[in-house]
Each structure stands twice: as C-alpha cells, then as structure tokens.
Amino acid sequence: MQYFDEKERSLLEEGNAGAHPPLNDPLGGDTLDRRAALRFNPEGEDPPVRTWYNGQQAWYIPQERHPLAKVLSQVALPKWWNFSPHGPPPKIPYWRHDWRRDYEDDHTWGYKPPVKVETLGLEEVQLASTADGVPLGTIGSVDLQALRALLEPSHFGRGADTIYDESVRKGLEVKASKMNVVRWNGSREPSPPSSDDEDLCRYNLCSHNPYYPGSYNLYYPGSRNPYYQGSHNPYYPGNLHRRHHDPPARPKPQTVPPNPFTGLAKNVQKRLFPGRPVTLRFYKLALYESGGHFEFHRDSTHADSHHGTLLVACGVKDSQTYYDGGHLILSADGAEDVFELGPGDAVAFYTDVQHAVSPVTRGTRITLQFDIFLEDCTEPEDEDGDTVEAAEGPNTVASIRIPTPIVPTACVTCHPEDTLYGCEYDSPSVADPYYEMEKEKRMTYETKTDHPKHIWFNSSAPAKPAPTLAVTDIMNDFVRKVTTVLRYGSAIPLAPGGTVVFLLSHIYRRMSIRPSYLKGADVALYHALTSSGELKVYMNAVAYQRYNWYNPDEDARYAPMIEVTQPFAPPFTLENPPVFAEPVLVLDRGGEADMLENDEIQLGNDGCGEVWRYSAGAMFVSLAQED
Numbered sequence: 268m269q270y271f272d273e274k275e276r277s278l279l280e281e282g283n284a285g286a287h288p289p290l291n292d293p294l295g296g297d298t299l300d301r302r303a304a305l306r307f308n309p310e311g312e313d314p315p316v317r318t319w320y321n322g323q324q325a326w327y328i329p330q331e332r333h334p335l336a337k338v339l340s341q342v343a344l345p346k347w348w349n350f351s352p353h354g355p356p357p358k359i360p361y362w363r364h365d366w367r368r369d370y371e372d373d374h375t376w377g378y379k380p381p382v383k384v385e386t387l388g389l390e391e392v393q394l395a396s397t398a399d400g401v402p403l404g405t406i407g408s409v410d411l412q413a414l415r416a417l418l419e420p421s422h423f424g425r426g427a428d429t430i431y432d433e434s435v436r437k438g439l440e441v442k443a444s445k446m447n448v449v450r451w452n453g454s455r456e457p458s459p460p461s462s463d464d465e466d467l468c469r470y471n472l473c474s475h476n477p478y479y480p481g482s483y484n485l486y487y488p489g490s491r492n493p494y495y496q497g498s499h500n501p502y503y504p505g506n507l508h509r510r511h512h513d514p515p516a517r518p519k520p521q522t523v524p525p526n527p528f529t530g531l532a533k534n535v536q537k538r539l540f541p542g543r544p545v546t547l548r549f550y551k552l553a554l555y556e557s558g559g560h561f562e563f564h565r566d567s568t569h570a571d572s573h574h575g576t577l578l579v580a581c582g583v584k585d586s587q588t589y590y591d592g593g594h595l596i597l598s599a600d601g602a603e604d605v606f607e608l609g610p611g612d613a614v615a616f617y618t619d620v621q622h623a624v625s626p627v628t629r630g631t632r633i634t635l636q637f638d639i640f641l642e643d644c645t646e647p648e649d650e651d652g653d654t655v656e657a658a659e660g661p662n663t664v665a666s667i668r669i670p671t672p673i674v675p676t677a678c679v680t681c682h683p684e685d686t687l688y689g690c691e692y693d694s695p696s697v698a699d700p701y702y703e704m705e706k707e708k709r710m711t712y713e714t715k716t717d718h719p720k721h722i723w724f725n726s727s728a729p730a731k732p733a734p735t736l737a738v739t740d741i742m743n744d745f746v747r748k749v750t751t752v753l754r755y756g757s758a759i760p761l762a763p764g765g766t767v768v769f770l771l772s773h774i775y776r777r778m779s780i781r782p783s784y785l786k787g788a789d790v791a792l793y794h795a796l797t798s799s800g801e802l803k804v805y806m807n808a809v810a811y812q813r814y815n816w817y818n819p820d821e822d823a824r825y826a827p828m829i830e831v832t833q834p835f836a837p838p839f840t841l842e843n844p845p846v847f848a849e850p851v852l853v854l855d856r857g858g859e860a861d862m863l864e865n866d867e868i869q870l871g872n873d874g875c876g877e878v879w880r881y882s883a884g885a886m887f888v889s890l891a892q893e894d
C-alpha cells in the first residue's frame with residue numbers, strides 16, 4: 268500500500284533527514300513548510316480536523332505525513348520466538364498468496380531423513396489419556412494408534428460461532444480435558460529410591476534412567492554449588508563410579524529433576540514477556556495428515572491474562588520419515604516467517620499474531636499447543652530459591668516468576684533488545700552446568716540463524732528491516748517528540764497539543780488493555796513514555812476505522828486515514844468519557860489494528876464472545892502536569 272508518489276515521498280524524507288531543527292520547529296523537520304506543501308486542507312475540502320467522539324476537534328493525520336507518525340511507525344519489536352534443537356531452520360521458498368497451488372503441484376520439498384530427537388529434553392515427556400491413563404507415547408515418539416481413539420475433528424471460530432469447514436481447517440485434535448502432558452516420565456515427583464538397585468539405576472548412566480545426564484534432563488544434586496562438583500561429590504558425573512565407596516556429601520539427593528518446560532518458559536519470558544511472570548498450560552494436541560491444513564487465523568484468548576501460544580512439535584512412533592508440507596506461517600507487520608517444525612522444535616508467538624498451517628502433503632504432523640498466561644503459579648521458593656514448578660491446574664507444565672532485574676552489561680552486544688529490560692538469562696549467580704549447557708546451545712543457535720534481530724516497518728510502509736539497536740533510539744526520539752508536541756504544541760501547526768493518541772501495535776481483548784498485559788513494542792513505548800515522569804498515559808480499547816479521504820490535489824488518489832471513533836470501557840465509558848482540555852492529535856499507525864479492520868473475515872481457533880474478541884487499543888498521552 269502506498270499513500271503517495273515517490274516524488275512526494277522523497278520531498279518528505281529530504282525535509283526530515285538530517286536537517287537541523289529550526290528554532291520554531293522542535294519536531295526536527297521542516298514541518299511548517301511541509302504542511303503547506305502537503306496541502307492538507309485544500310479549499311476547505313475534507314479538512315483533516317475531525318470531530319472527536321465527545322464533540323472536541325481533533326487532527327487526523329495519515330501515517331508518514333506527520334513526523335511523529337513516521338517515527339512511531341518504526342517502533343516495532345519481534346512478535347514471535349522460535350527454538351529448534353536441530354539448529355537453524357532451513358530457508359523455505361514461500362509465496363503467501365499462492366500457497367494452495369504451490370503445495371498441490373509441487374513435490375520438490377524433498378525427502379527429509381528421519382530426524383533425531385534430542386536436546387530440549389522434551390522428547391522424554393510422556394503423554395497419557397486423562398480418563399484411563401493409557402499411555403500415548405512421548406513428545407518425541409507419539410503412539411499414533413493409541414492416540415486415534417481420542418482424536419476428533421478440529422473446529423475453528425468465526426465470531427462467536429464454532430464452525431467445521433474443511434476448506435478453512437482440516438485436521439484432528441485432542442483437547443486437554445482428554446489427555447495430559449505428564450512430565451518426568453509419568454510421575455510428578457519420583458518417590459525416593461526403595462532399594463539399592465533402584466538407587467544405583469537412578470544415579471547410574473542407564474539409558475532408561477530419566478535423570479541420565481543427556482539433554483536437559485541432566486541433573487545431579489549439589490550441582491548448583493561449584494563446591495559439590497569436586498572429587499568428593501559422589502553425584503558429580505565424573506565421580507559416579509565412586510558413589511558406593513564415598514559417603515554422600517549431602518544427606519539426601521533431591522528427587523525432583525528439572526522440568527524440561529522450564530527452559531522454554533524462561534525463553535518465552537525473556538523473548539516475549541520480559542519482566543512478567545509466565546505460566547504455560549497445555550491446551551490441545553493438533554494432528555494434520557495429508558491434506559490437513561489451517562487457514563490464517565488468530566488464536567482465541569482464554570483469559571484476560573492469556574497472551575501467547577507456544578507450539579511444540581512431536582515425533583511419530585515407528586515412522587521412518589517425517590511429514591512434508593505442513594509449514595507453520597506467522598505473519599505480522601509485513602514480516603512473515605515460515606517454519607518447518609521438527610520434533611522438539613518450539614515456536615512461541617503473541618496470541619494476536621496471524622498464523623496458518625499449510626497443507627500437509629505427506630505423513631503426519633503433530634503439535635502440542637500451550638497457552639501462555641501472564642500469571643505466577645509457582646510454589647513458594649525452597650531454600651535454594653529455585654523452585655519454579657507449577658502449582659495450579661492439571662494442565663500447567665511450567666510457571667516462572669518475575670526475574671530479578673540485573674543490569675544488562677554482558678549481553679548488550681548479542682541481545683541489544685535486552686537493554687530495554689535487563690537480562691537475567693545471561694547472568695547466572697553461580698556456575699551451573701545446566702545453565703551453561705542451555706546457554707551454549709542458545710548461543711550456537713542464535714549466532715547462526717536469522718532469528719528476528721530486526722525491526723520491521725509496518726505493513727503500510729515499505730517492508731524493510733532495520734537493526735534492533737535502533738529501537739531504543741527511535742523510541743526515545745518518539746518520546747522526546749511527543750513531549751515537545753505537548754509542551755510547545757501551540758507553536759507548531761502540525762501539533763495542536765493537548766493529547767496525543769496513537770493505536771497500540773498489538774490488538775487485545777478489551778479487559779487486557781492495561782500496563783501489565785501490554786506486549787512487545789506497546790510495553791516498550793509505555794515504559795519509555797511514563798519513565799520520564801513528564802507524561803501520563805491512559806489506555807483504552809477503541810472502535811477503530813480506516814477510511815479513504817479524497818484529496819483532489821493528490822493525483823485524485825485516496826489517502827487512507829484513521830478515526831478513533833469511540834472508546835470502550837474500561838477505564839473510559841461513553842457516560843464518563845475522558846476530558847481532554849485541547850484538541851487531540853491522533854497518529855495513524857500500521858500494525859495489527861489495520862488487519863483487524865481490513866480482513867474480510869476474522870477467524871479464531873475457537874468461537875469467541877464479543878467481550879473476548881480482539882479490538883484495537885490506543886494510548887492517550889498528555890503532560891503529567893500542565894504548565
């Protein structure tokens with residue numbers, strides 16, 4: 268989508284790029300002249316000043332026409348995170364609008380050798396039916412035969428309706444009420460060893476020992492304390508052969524091995540919800556066989572605190588080959604990623620990210636879907652301070668607290684985005700082999716892949732990547748300019764002052780529009796805007812409309828504009844609307860709200876009542892103290 272021609276664009280860019288801000292134009296661009304050049308209001312036709320819902324006048328200025336909107340459209344952060352224990356995912360050729368045709372005709376995706384399952388430690392996790400406890404295999408090796416008894420056709424949601432329509436979604440599923448994800452080989456807390464044999468096996472290097480130090484199931488008591496890695500620690504792997512001769516350094520080994528979902532939950536927290544408690548709950552298993560697929564949709568939310576989806580791909584028992592097709596496609600802000608998920612691969616994304624599963628052309632594709640809640644369901648800490656096990660709900664597989672903020676110095680180079688929040692992950696307080704191993708894998712993976720270290724311009728601007736480093740700068744620039752507009756607004760024609768309103772880059776259920784549930788760029792902006800103490804920020808769900816404003820001076824083309832027509836409760840209501848002392852400046856912005864408006868049909872993975880549906884939200888920014 269392009270608003271105006273290249274000549275006009277370059278004029279605008281020249282006007283703003285690198286120019287020293289004139290004294291009377293603290294926005295930094297030649298906005299006074301620019302306003303005249305853009306002829307916002309030729310001969311009084313369709314003025315950009317619109318009437319606000321409470322009768323006040325507001326300026327509605329299209330994206331890219333206001334320096335502030337331009338800056339805002341560049342504040343974007345990744346909306347998903349992926350981890351593959353097998354290394355970088357392969358690059359996949361992909362044409363979104365032709366995907367049906369491509370997959371029907373194209374057999375060139377090729378044979379993939381059987382995938383060896385390892386490293387995340389998830390492959391050992393057992394699956395079982397809830398009714399009778401019948402084992403269904405493990406994540407690494409699902410027992411398809413046993414699973415078949417539980418499978419039922421998948422539905423999807425259109426508005427409040429639950430629909431079965433194979434042209435949109437063809438697949439099978441098992442709900443969490445019918446099956447469990449059982450951690451640690453079938454028992455939540457292994458009972459203490461009852462015999463010497465069992466004891467031996469537990470700490471010996473038996474391949475069927477769930478605590479065998481392969482992958483993330485690595486566990487040995489005292490390992491968090493470097494002292495116990497010495498030769499007198501009988502449980503340290505190098506000393507295992509000595510355990511019958513040396514008395515244990517500690518009276519009783521701990522019996523709870525690490526939860527393989529904890530590492531995932533930590534990454535989800537770090538990547539998508541920094542500074543928030545995170546709980547993962549199993550939601551359902553999805554199975555697609557040849558011809559199975561799911562059109563683009565957004566996952567429905569199941570609580571106000573539900574803000575993400577984690578997918579973990581499974582392997583199929585006795586299957587020599589994997590599946591073909593069945594790619595997971597994620598799409599937001601003009602960026603798209605395609606994943607070929609192998610067993611143990613994990614992908615997490617915000618619930619409002621549109622995604623699809625392209626048709627499976629061969630084999631069976633199985634995934635587990637976990638809801639990500641921003642809740643703390645942890646049990647009280649033990650004396651080591653590291654109990655992070657889930658306490659609530661039969662389907663909860665991991666829950667972690669808010670991390671202790673640590674000043675980010677070590678990780679700025681490799682994770683510049685951490686400067687926003689601090690990074691607990693790269694700063695262990697003690698030498699911890701579990702941590703080191705995970706870090707090693709993470710680093711290897713991340714230095715090799717194209718993990719989104721980019722910000723992307725919104726879909727209505729040309730999609731081009733910029734380094735994440737720039738986010739902080741761009742955001743600070745935005746905050747500085749907003750403050751300037753509000754302080755000196757009356758002196759700047761393009762800045763009427765009073766309140767600056769802009770859409771959130773994510774869409775939310777209405778009750779979730781509050782600081783603790785904001786996502787990605789929204790939470791970053793919120794903190795940046797409020798941290799100076801100069802600004803106050805209200806947030807609210809808004810009815811949102813984009814319409815075409817005809818400007819005869821613009822080659823008779825239509826310029827899209829937005830209108831924030833109505834705020835919803837809470838905290839604003841129509842009966843009790845916010846009072847803005849002066850006209851507001853409403854900034855257009857791309858992002859998910861655009862998709863909400865432009866999509867022909869809004870699909871969810873479940874039917875969804877009105878209050879839980881996604882809506883656009885806006886930040887209302889004004890000076891904390893009027894001069």
Ligand SMILES: O=C(O)CCC(=O)C(=O)O
Nearest residue numbers: 553566578595624634872
């Ligand atoms: O199986 C997948 O990869 C995703 C399925 C999905 O999007 C859903 O069930 O909502």
Ligand SMILES: [Fe+2]
Nearest residue numbers: 565566622872
């Ligand atoms: Fe989905």
